[in-house]
Amino acid sequence: MAELKFTQQQEILRKAVREFVEKEVKPVAAKLDAESRFPMDIFLKMGKLGFAGVFVPGEYGGAGLGMTERAIILEELGRHAAGLAMALMTHHLGVDAILSYGTEEQKKKYLPDLAAGRKISGLAVTEPTGGSDVAGQLSTAAHEDGKWVINGRKCFITNSASAEVNVITARTGEDAKGRPAFSAFIVENTAEGFSPGREEDKVGLRGSSTGDLLMNGCSVGDASLLGGEGNGMKMALALFTKIGRTGMAAIGLGIIRACLEDGVKFAKDRVLYGKPLSKLQAIQFEIARNRIDYEAARLLTYNAVGLKEGGAGADAEIAAAKYFATEGAVRAAKRTMDLMGGYGVINEYPVGRYMRDALTTISCGGTSHIMQIIVAGQTLN
Ligand SMILES: Cc1cc2nc3c(=O)[nH]c(=O)nc-3n(C[C@H](O)[C@H](O)[C@H](O)COP(=O)(O)OP(=O)(O)OC[C@H]3O[C@@H](n4cnc5c(N)ncnc54)[C@H](O)[C@@H]3O)c2cc1C
Incomplete structure (x- = not known):
């Protein structure tokens, strides 16, 4: 097996992102956390630098790069501001929903603004009936008089207050076996009957907003149906894996690096018994374990991202990376x-x-229990 190696362009990108994060994000990270505030001004700057549309082809206004470059950006952002990284990560969920499943018309209509960071997106699947039980969604969409009418409530939705272009799943009937069938819709925040609901006061990742989306007789045109009727569940699960879990793994990786770097600095600066703390073997063990977790999470994350990008299913590898990096x-x-x-x-x-952010990453994109179920399922098969 070859050593994990980034291309020269990827290293240049990492350096540029790191400089941006240290200059623009690090100085305000504590304030964003204290105020539980998503910084639209910084998001716009990230859009101008290509972060918002990193994997979107140039013809739709994106940077035309790939998922490894996306993971590099999320790791670097996660190093200082995991909450802001979470907002960008979820924006990518909505962006890829449209890029991968949209019609040419939908791509042309939405992607240029989303790729430039002028508009924010998100993917709303979770409902109060349980995020792990994805098929337990109760929201419905009925086709009436040439329109789709959506009713229901989504909860724990990242970017709920700021997203102008929401991708929302709802039940649209039953499949051939009589099981609930779901479809996805692009719902603009100006749609009739749509409104963001309560916002959560979270333990961590507070640089992103999280809250409810309410659809009360929300009416959208036929052109809002995304990826064909009845395909919503398949799409949501694919996006959770390809975008959600890889993204959470990269953010977890950024947090581990933060702990490693800050731990090393503190251990060298702090003097105890007349010498640096780093001279104590017990402290060296803590540093070593952080280094080992970082190296392992890094290999798992970029390997899983690379496998997926190369066309493999990689469900278990991505679940393992998400599990390991966030835990x-x-x-x-x-x-x-x-x-x-x-x-x-x-x-x-x-x-x-870092601790509060790390704890908050565990349930995002599927809990650690669910990640282990995916890994076990594939291993036992
Ligand atoms: C900060 C944040 C941001 C989020 N952003 C979004 C978003 O943008 N869009 C979106 O759609 N969702 C989002 N979510 C929702 C997230 O995906 C869910 O929280 C997650 O899937 C878990 O669902 P739940 O919270 O309902 O927990 P539950 O599903 O109720 O789980 C409760 C407990 O039961 C365990 N459990 C559940 N099923 C099993 C099982 N089969 N076997 C063993 N244990 C099990 C879980 O691991 C957990 O410990 C976000 C959540 C958070 C916290």
Whole structure:
């Protein structure tokens, strides 16, 4: 097996993203967290740099790069502001829904604004009946007088307050075996009967907004149906894997790196018994474990992204990467808090935020239990 190696262009991209994040994002990351605020101004800047449409072909206004480049951007953003990375990650869910399943007309209508970051997108599937039980969605869409009328409530939806172009799934009947059939719709935030609902006050990832979407007799035209009637479930599951879980793995990776780098700095700066903390072997073990989690999460994440991009199914590899990187982020944050002693719980340091962000990544895009079920299922088969 060859060593994981990035191309020269990918290394240049990483450097450019890192410089942007350190200059524009790092200085405000703590404030965004404290205020639980999604920064539209920074998102617009990210759009201008090509982050919002990184994998969108140039003909639709995107950067024309791929999923590895997307993961690099999310890792670098996640290093300092996992909440903002979450908002971008979810924007990509809506963007890829339209890019991969949209008609030419839908792509031309929506992608240029979304790729430039002038408009924000998202994918709304989860309902109060349970996110893991995807087929338990109760929202309905009925075809009446040449229009689709959608009724229902989505919850825990990232970018709920800011997305102008929402991709929403709803039940549209039954399949040939009598099971619920779902379809996806592009719903603009100006659609009749559509409104964002309550916003959640989250433990972490607070640089992104999360909340309800309410469809109360929401009426959209035939041109809003995305990917054909009855294909909504298949599309949502494919997007969760290709975009959602790879993205969460990259964000988890960024958080682990934050814990590793901050832990090393603290251990070298802090003097105890007349010498740097880093001289204590117990502290070296914490650093080593963070390094090992980072290296392993990095290999799993970029390997899974590369496999998927190469055309493989990679469901288990992506689930493993998502599981390991997000759980690894929690472990790394705990170790860094531990090695910092009392300073680890002082909010002047960002490590408490890393822990809250890491904990919040676990359920996004499918919980750790669900990731293990996917890995076990494929392994046992
Ligand atoms: C910050 C944040 C952002 C999100 N953004 C979006 C978004 O943009 N769009 C969207 O559609 N959704 C979004 N979600 C929803 C997310 O996908 C769900 O929270 C997740 O799928 C879990 O669903 P749930 O919260 O309803 O938990 P539940 O499904 O109720 O699960 C509860 C517990 O049961 C366990 N469990 C469930 N089923 C099984 C099983 N079969 N075997 C073993 N254990 C099981 C779970 O692992 C969990 O521990 C977001 C969630 C969060 C927290």
